[in-house]
Amino acid sequence: MAVTRDDVLRVATLARLALDEARIPALVAELNGILAHMEELSAADTTGVCGISGVGDAGLPLREDSGPQLSLATSRESFAPAMRDSFFLVPRLATHGDSADEVP
Amino acid sequence: MSAAPRAAAGAEPVQYEMVVGLEVHVQLKTRTKLFCGCPTKFGALPNANTCPVCLGLPGTLPVLNYAAVQLGVRAAHALCCAVNDLSTFARKNYFYPDLPKGYQITQYERPLAECGWLVIGKNPDDTPITIGVTRVHLEEDAGKSLHDRYRGATALDLNRAGVPLIEVVSEPELRTAKDAGAFLRVLKQLLEYIGVSDVNMEEGSLRVDANISTRAAGDTVLGTKTEVKNLNSFSAVERAIEAEFARQQAALATGTTVEQQTMLWDAAAGEVRPARSKEDSHDYRYFPEPDLPPLVLSQDWVRKAKEELPELPSAKRTRFAKDYSLGDADIEVLTANIALADYYETVARGHEDPKSAANWVMGELLATLRATETPITAFRVRPIDLARLLDLVRAGRLSHSAAKRVFANMAETGDRPEEVAERQGLLQVSDDGAIAAWVAEVIAESPKEWERYRAGEQKLLGVLVGQAMKKSKGRADPKKLNQSFSARAAG
Amino acid sequence: MTDAATPKAAVPAGRVGAYPDAPDAVARAFDVMRTTRAAEADGLNLVLWYDREHAAKAARDVQAALDEGQDLGPLAGVPFVAKDNIATLNLPTTCASRILAGYVSPFEATVITRMERGGAVLVGKTNCDEFAMGSSTEHSAYGPARNPLDPTRVPGGSSGGSAGAVAAGIVRVALGSETGGSVRQPASFCGVVGVKPTYGRVSRYGLVAFASSLDQIGIFGAGVDDAATALELVAGRDPLDSTSADIPVPRYREAAQRSVAGLVIGRPKEYFPPSLDPRIAALCDRALTRMRELGADVRDVSLPHTDLAVPAYYIIAPAEASSNLARFDGARYGRRVPAAGLRATYEATRSDGFGSEVTRRILLGTYVLSAGYYDAYYKKAQEVRTLIAEDFQMVFASGVDVLFTPTAPTTAFPIGAKVGDPYAMYLSDIFTVTANLAGIPGMSLPIGRVDGLPVGGQLLAPHFDELTMFTLAYNLERVLGQDAHR
Numbered sequence A: 001m002a003v004t005r006d007d008v009l010r011v012a013t014l015a016r017l018a019l020d021e022a023r024i025p026a027l028v029a030e031l032n033g034i035l036a037h038m039e040e041l042s043a044a045d046t047t048g049v050c051g052i053s054g055v056g057d058a059g060l061p062l063r064e065d066s067g068p069q070l071s072l073a074t075s076r077e078s079f080a081p082a083m084r085d086s087f088f089l090v091p092r093l094a095t096h097g098d099s100a101d102e103v104p
Numbered sequence B: 001m002s003a004a005p006r007a008a009a010g011a012e013p014v015q016y017e018m019v020v021g022l023e024v025h026v027q028l029k030t031r032t033k034l035f036c037g038c039p040t041k042f043g044a045l046p047n048a049n050t051c052p053v054c055l056g057l058p059g060t061l062p063v064l065n066y067a068a069v070q071l072g073v074r075a076a077h078a079l080c081c082a083v084n085d086l087s088t089f090a091r092k093n094y095f096y097p098d099l100p101k102g103y104q105i106t107q108y109e110r111p112l113a114e115c116g117w118l119v120i121g122k123n124p125d126d127t128p129i130t131i132g133v134t135r136v137h138l139e140e141d142a143g144k145s146l147h148d149r150y151r152g153a154t155a156l157d158l159n160r161a162g163v164p165l166i167e168v169v170s171e172p173e174l175r176t177a178k179d180a181g182a183f184l185r186v187l188k189q190l191l192e193y194i195g196v197s198d199v200n201m202e203e204g205s206l207r208v209d210a211n212i213s214t215r216a217a218g219d220t221v222l223g224t225k226t227e228v229k230n231l232n233s234f235s236a237v238e239r240a241i242e243a244e245f246a247r248q249q250a251a252l253a254t255g256t257t258v259e260q261q262t263m264l265w266d267a268a269a270g271e272v273r274p275a276r277s278k279e280d281s282h283d284y285r286y287f288p289e290p291d292l293p294p295l296v297l298s299q300d301w302v303r304k305a306k307e308e309l310p311e312l313p314s315a316k317r318t319r320f321a322k323d324y325s326l327g328d329a330d331i332e333v334l335t336a337n338i339a340l341a342d343y344y345e346t347v348a349r350g351h352e353d354p355k356s357a358a359n360w361v362m363g364e365l366l367a368t369l370r371a372t373e374t375p376i377t378a379f380r381v382r383p384i385d386l387a388r389l390l391d392l393v394r395a396g397r398l399s400h401s402a403a404k405r406v407f408a409n410m411a412e413t414g415d416r417p418e419e420v421a422e423r424q425g426l427l428q429v430s431d432d433g434a435i436a437a438w439v440a441e442v443i444a445e446s447p448k449e450w451e452r453y454r455a456g457e458q459k460l461l462g463v464l465v466g467q468a469m470k471k472s473k474g475r476a477d478p479k480k481l482n483q484s485f486s487a488r489a490a491g
Numbered sequence C: 001m002t003d004a005a006t007p008k009a010a011v012p013a014g015r016v017g018a019y020p021d022a023p024d025a026v027a028r029a030f031d032v033m034r035t036t037r038a039a040e041a042d043g044l045n046l047v048l049w050y051d052r053e054h055a056a057k058a059a060r061d062v063q064a065a066l067d068e069g070q071d072l073g074p075l076a077g078v079p080f081v082a083k084d085n086i087a088t089l090n091l092p093t094t095c096a097s098r099i100l101a102g103y104v105s106p107f108e109a110t111v112i113t114r115m116e117r118g119g120a121v122l123v124g125k126t127n128c129d130e131f132a133m134g135s136s137t138e139h140s141a142y143g144p145a146r147n148p149l150d151p152t153r154v155p156g157g158s159s160g161g162s163a164g165a166v167a168a169g170i171v172r173v174a175l176g177s178e179t180g181g182s183v184r185q186p187a188s189f190c191g192v193v194g195v196k197p198t199y200g201r202v203s204r205y206g207l208v209a210f211a212s213s214l215d216q217i218g219i220f221g222a223g224v225d226d227a228a229t230a231l232e233l234v235a236g237r238d239p240l241d242s243t244s245a246d247i248p249v250p251r252y253r254e255a256a257q258r259s260v261a262g263l264v265i266g267r268p269k270e271y272f273p274p275s276l277d278p279r280i281a282a283l284c285d286r287a288l289t290r291m292r293e294l295g296a297d298v299r300d301v302s303l304p305h306t307d308l309a310v311p312a313y314y315i316i317a318p319a320e321a322s323s324n325l326a327r328f329d330g331a332r333y334g335r336r337v338p339a340a341g342l343r344a345t346y347e348a349t350r351s352d353g354f355g356s357e358v359t360r361r362i363l364l365g366t367y368v369l370s371a372g373y374y375d376a377y378y379k380k381a382q383e384v385r386t387l388i389a390e391d392f393q394m395v396f397a398s399g400v401d402v403l404f405t406p407t408a409p410t411t412a413f414p415i416g417a418k419v420g421d422p423y424a425m426y427l428s429d430i431f432t433v434t435a436n437l438a439g440i441p442g443m444s445l446p447i448g449r450v451d452g453l454p455v456g457g458q459l460l461a462p463h464f465d466e467l468t469m470f471t472l473a474y475n476l477e478r479v480l481g482q483d484a485h486r
């Protein structure tokens, strides 16, 4: 399963990373290099084995449907790149302008 | 089913049918969000209901709200689903500015519940129309993007981000837009009944995506489906499904293929449009949410939740017919929503005559609510007071027309019926002394009429009673006056 | 600049609070600030953010409480530093990334709250690999950190700044984080003690996530007692972390009084491959011999799926990272690089904000989760992870109390030696990633030197049995004495 240039571009799009054209061949090679080692996994016999994510089988603790609302030590304005009238502002979505952006 | 347009010249016209499945997102009635303690209350200032967790600040973690699990399981039971004793959360990854973490926490591989159904109506032969429910799962809502508020910028209000939802997914078993509408109406009524959601469309607490495909009638293979989003009313769902079905039929009839894509409903234009360009097809990269261990529910807990399920609409309808001897049409009106049904039932239990209770609730009460645009939950007349008002009428202490005036005043003031009737002097007087005095006065003032009545002219009784009523300023009990005149004539 | 040719001696192990020159918490804080400045002037680049005024104030508050007679516990007035991926209110939390340049968290991590409740004084935030992705603290947006014992070499990573701050004598206690050995490996490289607790033992609330199912906050100490004391303070259930365990926290310091007689120590053969530097293997065997002399039973054991740990780790960790790092989009916080339209702004912000190793891992992680590859990579890696966890379960069920291995296959390598070869860098985690995959506790402590550079020995214990791990560590530290540092 060799990673192609197109794969890297597709994945970069999904991850919202703009790649420097000059870096792409090296990235293709690096990812292939790393994933080649990962092929060892396919040799492992995992028939009947369940995958785990996280450890500890204590189950999921639940919280009561009550506060407190966790507080912010500083105002939202103190960490937001752009705010107005208590709204966070971002550049206009292209569904309301150019066509590159999308509705999920 | 509408007829398909004619295919190639000379060919038989092909009949098409639509295959529709719905994904319904319903906001759960909790005080706080799904994974943090922020309030879910609608109408707060922008971003006031946010905290480090629902803003997705680096280092924060989700903690699941018990009430959301309770309500989700209740909904699952009401939809006859099997509740999984172990369900898992997953991340659905995509970039959108109102999705603070860059992923939505939802349930994917093992949802909260599966394999249920919903009866949405009856066939002409009286058999039920049953639509399968594929799954019910818990997930968090996204925030709100406002695109038109500021020039060149999108404004984000994250108050909704992290609000608990259930997603109810139907089997692709709906065959008409009307049935899709019925599914939604029945679902809305059901969820309101069991207290799972307020299902307030204006506040966006119910949202629908429709999956639509078209095939030649009789085919068993499904056609390519499209997903229509942005449906914020039941009529929008019905209209959008019709519009998309028409578009797909036209495509198939001309030999074009239907592309798998997301469509948006434009209510103003009454048409569906593709939502996005194809270059970046969706790949949500679901994987198990590592911040939340699996949700494990004991069988006892799940069984208990089922036992505690409130009465469902169908059961209530049957019971109203039996307990209150009401006709189908009355029951339909009185059980339309849980608040009205509860109101009626309190009145009916507080007053001897359930039929007259039904007439008042469906008549005066609904008319007043409509005229004043008041929701029943905010109505000032308590059901027990309406029952007392009906008692007064039944006991002859209040005439029907006086009772209407009293009710109108109660609706304004919230006062008790006796108080209002007293204050307005509308209580009927049946005290023997007062009745006899008015009768004596009338006889003294109209001796001719009195004599003719005594001589046997029965029609003059009405005249005499009318005069006595006038003297009492309408408060005398007409039955008592009648009795008093005839007794004196006889004696 | 320190003379590169002659490695310095690390701070000798001892009791917490042993700052002989400082009469009280305030003087001690100033002392630490002076050392910090000196170290930074030396170009070690261990501490990214510190604030003299704030540290002094915190120290004054603690001293006032102590003067009133309050008993705050053994860490009262003890200065500490925290890795820059742990949220703090008064110092920036940048994860050594440009994308969070200038970001000050409006809330703090549970571990910080607990340390401060115990009277410890936060004096600085330490350098690390960007978002904890790396094994050398070279992948920092603020430049590489240097090993105080030999500034031409790396301190290890990703918590290299915290390890180095302890090794340089700036503090006796430091907080770091582990995803695949990022506390134990730099502890080994810097000749200090580094503990990775059981997954769920310490709250992750406030730790900026790298790979959530593997991440765990860890502790560096100048000696075993420093680490045991701090762990006792920060461990335990936190309602803000659904994966934090509701299991009582033992008194780890009591392990100092326990004997190793009768304990069974496993020596897994997969951690002593023929390719291992024989001098490192010899130091490990010396440590094992000493333990045997104290009455422990040493057994050869096998953990057959060890070879698969690095490949499984380098699927799972980047996959989770690709999702965890999606929130850095410049919309609500952090540094935004404006461009035309939202999509372009996202891409400009993220491409400019993330360094090369983070970019590589996001791409890798996105790839292994994407449609068509999930089963072959991510799902398979999770299954292999189960096999690795079962290896440990079986060994511990067979009567082994603790495993002993080298912490890393090498000593600290020169700066720049591995940055060009990502996979070679990944292999320096080969002995440590297994504990993260299995969720078990592990620690590294100094067991000697090779060419003047520290070598760490690793202890691995069953879930939530840090107490037995510390028992062994206290004994080993005591019996090795100065041999551990020469």
Ligand SMILES: [Mg+2]
Residues within 6 Å of the ligand: B106, B139, B167
């Ligand atoms: Mg959904």
Ligand SMILES: [Zn+2]
Residues within 6 Å of the ligand: B033, B036, B037, B038, B049, B050, B051, B052, B053, B054, B055, B162
């Ligand atoms: Zn919140």
